[in-house]
Amino acid sequence: MxxxxxxxxxxxxxxxxxxxxxxxxxxxxxxxxxxxxxxxxxxxxxxxxxxxxxxxxxxxxxxxxxxxxxxxxxxxxxxxxxxxxxxxxxxxxxxxxxxxxxxxxxxxxxxxxxxxxxxxxxxxxxxxxxxxxxxxxxxxxxxxxxxxxxxxxxxxxxxxxxxxxxxxxxxxxxxxxxxxxxxxxxxxxxxxxxxxxxxxxxxxxxxxxxxxxxxxxxxxxxxxxxxxxxSPSAEVKPELPFPLRPVFSLHSRLISTKELSAGEKISYGATYETGEKEWIGTIPIGYADGWLRRLQGQHVIVNSKRAPIVGRICMDQCMISLPDPLTPGSKVTLIGKQGQEEITMDEIAQKLDTINYEIPCIISTRVPRIYLRNGEPTEVSNKLLSSNIDAENRNPQIP
The missing domain is CATH 3.20.20.10 (Alanine racemase)
Structure with a gap:
């Protein structure tokens, strides 16, 4: 979709x-x-x-x-x-x-x-x-x-x-x-x-x-x-009484792709060097969006394949080593599913040595949220759908 x-x-x-x-x-x-x-x-x-x-x-x-x-x-x-x-x-x-x-x-x-x-x-x-x-x-x-x-x-x-x-x-x-x-x-x-x-x-x-x-x-x-x-923790996850369905996923698109020769440097500090000819893609997300510099080396999914982030993550952009020669506009999934591949919130939390609670909280408000119902974007009404409260006496009305 x-x-x-x-x-x-x-x-x-x-x-x-x-x-x-x-x-x-x-x-x-x-x-x-x-x-x-x-x-x-x-x-x-x-x-x-x-x-x-x-x-x-x-x-x-x-x-x-x-x-x-x-x-x-x-x-x-x-x-x-x-x-x-x-x-x-x-x-x-x-x-x-x-x-x-x-x-x-x-x-x-x-x-x-x-x-x-x-x-x-x-x-x-x-x-x-x-x-x-x-x-x-x-x-x-x-x-x-x-x-x-x-x-x-x-x-x-x-x-x-x-x-x-x-x-x-x-x-x-x-x-x-x-x-x-x-x-x-x-x-x-x-x-x-x-x-x-x-x-x-x-x-x-x-x-x-x-x-x-x-x-x-x-x-x-x-x-x-x-x-x-x-899950509240990895430790109790096997004990959960029913599967939990992830609500949050994070996506971007390639805005630039280029083939680089062997020995070329990527991003600040020149910390990554291509070992051979390599296709590099740029996506418009960085640490100002909550995609922190410590995620260097973390995989994303593009063309239904995993691809590593190479070089240091910038404030507004980061680069990935592409599995195939792709064109700008290709969808990139940073958290969520694409094809048979999935990157979970827990995987990102583990990479950052933190808990899954922290990950959606640190994705900044400049990243737009799209709300889906039945797989399609929806306008969520401000009209309360179910108040579950007797406003006069505040007694609960149990559904």
Whole structure:
């Protein structure tokens, strides 16, 4: 399938919304019906596109979405998304009134924050809050039952606050050794037992725990990386309950091809020298696009064959050793399938000595995203396809 481009460069990413829909549907089937699913679309949906991803996930059965910062939540509201939105990270107290007005749920983890936030609100405001518990991650969150009880009391005594949820995050859910996860779970359960009343949302499972640890579900889960068709880690990949369909692929086109003689140098530093006559192709992608210099030597796929990147990757271009004499315009796949060949996100992550989460996040916004449904480019409507929420009382409507 040749994508009809409506932009002005020959490099683009394809976001397969059908695969996203299938991943969410399978996850939704995997967990009990009464367990709500929050689709994590922070960091522009891990580089996939927040609005498009959120709409598709909600259509497939997600109850709400989660982001890292208030800016991300406001962007989704502006796009017309009316489902529950939870900000998982810290929000400045001076900004809480805007969150209350937009019915965006915020995370709290200190009594001091609540005191400052309350000053920004009137009796008519209602700010929905989730308490973050640090059970062993070492990031934000309350660490003791004493702190938790102080926060619970503070929320209960201010009419502008509503305790909507409580949650924690696992540090090792993507490892086969579950000892530390079980330790964190025990701490979280003890914290829950100390509360006078449990809030409507209780959640601890990330993607890895959702796929492999049913005892962590409570009544809600947060799904991020697996929604995008990527395993939380190589270690747990063999244990996944169903195949995950990759959503993101990256493509370009040859803009120049030339036959060079033996002994000619390629790119900055002259680090590559042809050993014999060699066809060299140039593609318009470089480290400013997130295709980092450390990917020198990584293969791409052209004419359904693998071809190595030769010489140093430039800011906007890189060169490949062509398997055949090809003409400009030939499609090059950097991540994804072409013919019988495939380059996975995991392969790129391994080359960069990092995790697959990082790869779509670092592909910069100057690389256009093309959204596919039924194999064809689609305009994703900003009209919410499935809100899954009773706007009046915020009670979940489980699909």
């Amino acid at each position: 040749e994508t009809q481009t409506q932009f002005f460069r020959d490099t683009w990413a394809e976001i397969n919304l059908d695969n996203l829909y299938e991943n969410v549907t399978n996850i939704r089937k995997h967990i009990p019906q009464d367990v709500r699913m929050f689709a994590v679309v922070k960091a522009n949906a891990y580089g996939h596109g927040d609005v498009q991803t959120a709409l598709t996930a909600l259509e497939a059965g997600a109850h709400g979405v989660a982001v890292a910062f208030l800016d991300e939540a406001l962007s989704l509201r502006k796009a017309g998304i009316q489902s529950p939105i939870l900000v998982l990270g810290a929000t400045r107290p001076k900004d809480v009134k805007m969150a209350a007005e937009q019915q965006i749920s915020l995370t709290t983890f200190s009594q001091e924050w609540l005191v400052e936030a309350e000053k920004q609100l009137t009796k008519e405001d209602s700010l929905h809050l989730h308490i973050k518990c640090d059970t062993g991650m070492g990031r934000i969150g309350v660490r003791t039952i004493k702190e938790l009880k102080e926060i619970e009391k503070c929320i209960a005594t201010h009419s502008s606050f509503e305790l909507e949820g409580i949650f924690t995050h696992y540090a090792t859910a993507d490892e086969l050794n579950d000892a530390y996860l079980e330790q964190q779970l025990k701490v979280f359960e003890e914290m829950l037992q100390s509360l006078d009343e449990l809030p409507p949302y209780i959640h601890s499972s990330n993607s890895a725990a959702t796929l492999r640890k049913p005892n962590t579900y409570f009544n809600a889960v947060r799904v991020g990386i697996s929604m995008y068709g990527l």
